[in-house]
Amino acid sequence: xxxxxxxxxxxxxxxxxxxxxxxxxxxxxxxxxxxxxxxxxxxxxxxxxxxxxxxxxxxxxxxxxxxxxxxxxxxxxxxxxxxxxxxxxxxxxxxxxxxxxxxxxxxxxxxxxxxxxxxxxxxxxxxxxxxxxxxxxxx
Numbered sequence: 001x002x003x004x005x006x007x008x009x010x011x012x013x014x015x016x017x018x019x020x021x022x023x024x025x026x027x028x029x030x031x032x033x034x035x036x037x038x039x040x041x042x043x044x045x046x047x048x049x050x051x052x053x054x055x056x057x058x059x060x061x062x063x064x065x066x067x068x069x070x071x072x073x074x075x076x077x078x079x080x081x082x083x084x085x086x087x088x089x090x091x092x093x094x095x096x097x098x099x100x101x102x103x104x105x106x107x108x109x110x111x112x113x114x115x116x117x118x119x120x121x122x123x124x125x126x127x128x129x130x131x132x133x134x135x136x137x138x139x
Contacts, residue, residue, distance in 0.1 A: 025046075025047065025050040027047055028040075028043045028044045028046075028047040029043075030043075030047070031043035031044075031046045031047055044121070045114075045117065048117050048118075048120070048121040048124075049117060051121075051124070052100075052117065052120055055096075056097055056100055059093040059094075059096045059097045060093070060097060062089060062090060062093035063090050063093050063094055063097075066087075066090045066094075069083060069086060069087060069090075070087070099116060099120075
């Protein structure tokens with residue numbers, strides 16, 4: 001045995017502490033584990049808020065560059081097939097962001113924000129249940 005082998009500490013005898021799971025702002029359980037005294041609905045509200053914020057950012061990111069593309073016919077050029085496809089994607093993204101824009105545009109509609117968050121979260125949970133049910137039928 002060389003001296004370098006003797007100087008290395010043995011890692012087999014020392015148990016490593018389990019690392020806590022990483023905080024996922026999209027999961028209700030992450031908030032519940034951090035805020036043990038808060039009601040369950042509050043953690044669910046914070047998680048759904050985080051999910052919707054991220055979804056809105058993604059959808060708004062898809063709309064980037066829409067104005068120059070929309071102005072092409074006015075400037076005398078025509079849309080190619082690829083540009084038409086890009087416009088379709090942009091319009092779908094804009095329609096997905098539309099409920100959020102209503103909340104900011106209409107007076108007093110900020111009071112509807114908790115209902116909108118609940119409704120969007122209920123739709124997401126319904127889609128997840130349907131997907132899980134379809135997956136279970138396959139197995």
